Amino acid sequence: MEKSKLQQEISFHLRLQILIVIFITIASYIHLPFGSLKGNFIYGFHFLLLHFSLFGFIYIISLLKKVFNILLPILFIIASSFAFWVYTQDLTIGVGMIQAILETNLDIAMDVFNFPFILFLILATFTIVYFFKYHKNHQKSSVKSPILIFAIIGIITFFVVENYKFDAFKNRLPYSIYFNTIKYFDKPNITLKKVTQNVLTKENNLQIIVVIGESVRADHLSLNGYYRNTNPLLSQQENIVSFHKTYTPFTFTAQSIPQILTNQSIDNVEKNIEFTSLYSVLNKASFKTEWIGNQTLEKSYKDIIYENSSRTIVDKFHSFLSFKKEKDLVMLNYFKDDNNEYVNNITTFHMIGSHWFYNSRIDSSFMKFKPIITSKYLGSSRKEDIVNSYDNTILYLDFFLNELIEKLKKSSKKTILIYISDHGETLGEDDMWLHAQEHKASKNPAMLVWYSNNFEKSYPLKIKQLKSKKQDSITTDFLFHSVLDIGEIKNFDYLKGQSIFN
Incomplete structure (x- = not known):
């Protein structure tokens, strides 16, 4: 040439x-x-x-x-x-x-x-x-x-x-x-089955709050014995039961969320099988269903979320990749308590939580554990600094849940809150970091329950069962069946044995 x-x-x-x-x-x-x-x-x-x-x-x-x-x-x-x-x-x-x-x-x-x-x-x-x-x-x-x-x-x-x-x-x-x-x-990986049964409930004045966290591992909650006081506010709350032996095989959001919010078992990962979403059952039972999320919707679970009668995606164009992403507390501004005693409702919050880059998830006032990371590149930070920054996000989670609980205390409804992280997070164990890792640290998500006094008075046996299972090993299969058990859903088959209230 x-x-x-x-x-x-x-x-x-x-x-x-x-x-x-x-x-x-x-x-x-x-x-x-x-x-x-x-x-x-x-x-x-x-x-x-x-x-x-x-x-x-x-x-x-x-x-x-x-x-x-x-x-x-x-x-x-x-x-x-x-x-x-x-x-x-x-x-x-x-x-x-x-x-x-x-x-x-x-x-x-x-x-x-x-x-x-x-x-x-x-x-x-x-x-x-x-x-x-x-x-x-x-x-x-x-x-x-x-x-x-x-x-x-x-x-x-x-x-x-x-x-x-x-x-x-x-x-x-x-x-x-x-x-x-x-x-x-692309087509979603999960096919949703329509609910054709005449689903109903005789319950009323029931309020179920589901909070889905992000990348929070159970062993970094001081409620579960972590050496740092990462839950200074929740530890002062009454009516909290924290589970430290929760298991999921799914270590990233696109897989974990569809499994948590449907009757898909962790043992059933085959494609092209129809599953039923939690919200489609509750809609049939005349529940008011509401989704408030601070994560952009992914194809794998978008259709599940769209089954809610009300949907709010906060800051939907800033994903976890953005450093200007809104903090999770903003979601509480969109939550309005419905005190209609004849209406049952379920509200789901989806947090950005403890997703990397950790410093972006919190305000500076929550940077208690120091020194913290200064670079997004993991290789340029010490393990101690990374863990400090991660634990600061747990402090923020503690504040978020406490603020939500204080709001819920003012409600006249029979209220219960279930928090479950979508998966855990590896923090240097076996030289692994973040999630989407085949490591036990990614498969042990944080999970806890708070219930109102009205709820306990109405369902004393359920609370007794809940407390008795605190030390049990459970899987993320529990959520679908537990929520339907709370609602006393009739004419739909679910596994009561999987419920933490049964």
Whole structure:
């Protein structure tokens, strides 16, 4: 290949990569807390690998010159429009945002077209159009070019890195746009069975509160004997029963939530089997069902949540990847106590909880255990600092549950609260960290129950049974059957033997 043509190729692709950095990819890194020099190095290396893989895909597409000259500017403008919100608001390009774009009414969507966004989009459009016009006669790529070998290596790099660390690139721009669009159109892993029975209950004035936590392990609650006082408020509350031997085999949210909220057993993980959601049964029994969540909905359990008669997703465009994610206490602003004695209701809170990056989940006033982590890169932090930051999120959970309980105490209803984390968290055991790990620390989620005095007076035998099982080993199968047992549900078969109240 002629030297001049090779130089044109290198010049074109190098300049294109620089534009992509400025308008798109740097947005995924600009909000990251790098912390130490090591953290800076690791994320810098990650950034370079991402661009090397991106170069590989772009180069292969550029072999089709006419397609490339039309397609690349369009994709550049689309990706830039997403990047603007990541730049300015630290929004997450996830399934929730893709859904909002594809399903939202035009008049609502128009709200995002503010002046800075339009200005950024005009600048991106002008830049990429001028860039291609300036390079229209330049050599872009050729199957005879030695650069093709590097492009192939770049593509291989993508798959190698993804195999080493799942979603290492897929959660970064511009890959996140493509892969989350694919997720949006994927079918859920669980098929919901419709409830056709004439389900009913003779109970009234019953209020069930389910709080689903995130990444909270049972052995870091001082209620369960942890050496630190991580539950200073809950330990002062009466009517609390904490279970420290809860088991789930599912170590990440997309798997655990569908199992917890349906009659799927932990022993039944086969696909294409129909399961019944908790809310579909309670709806049939004339319960008022309400969901208040601080996590973006995932495809695996979205349909379950949509069976609630009322749904509120707080801060739905900031996922766990965002450092501007709302704190869980905001959810309490959306909870209104219904004192209608003829209505039974169930409200489910879904917390962001103790999901990594721990410091992002709490306010500074809860950073009691110090020193804390300063970098999102685990390898640049000491184990002690990571555990300190994690335990601070347990302090925040303690405050959240205590605030909710104090609200519930004012209710005239027969009220019971069940807290269950979706899974646990590994904190350096066997050199493992976070969750989605095959380790016992990820499979022992925190779980506790609080009940009102009115509830105890109405159901003394249930409370007696509850207290007697405090030391029992249970699985997350318990929730579905326990809630239906509380509601004295008739004409629907559930396993009373799985109920912690029976």
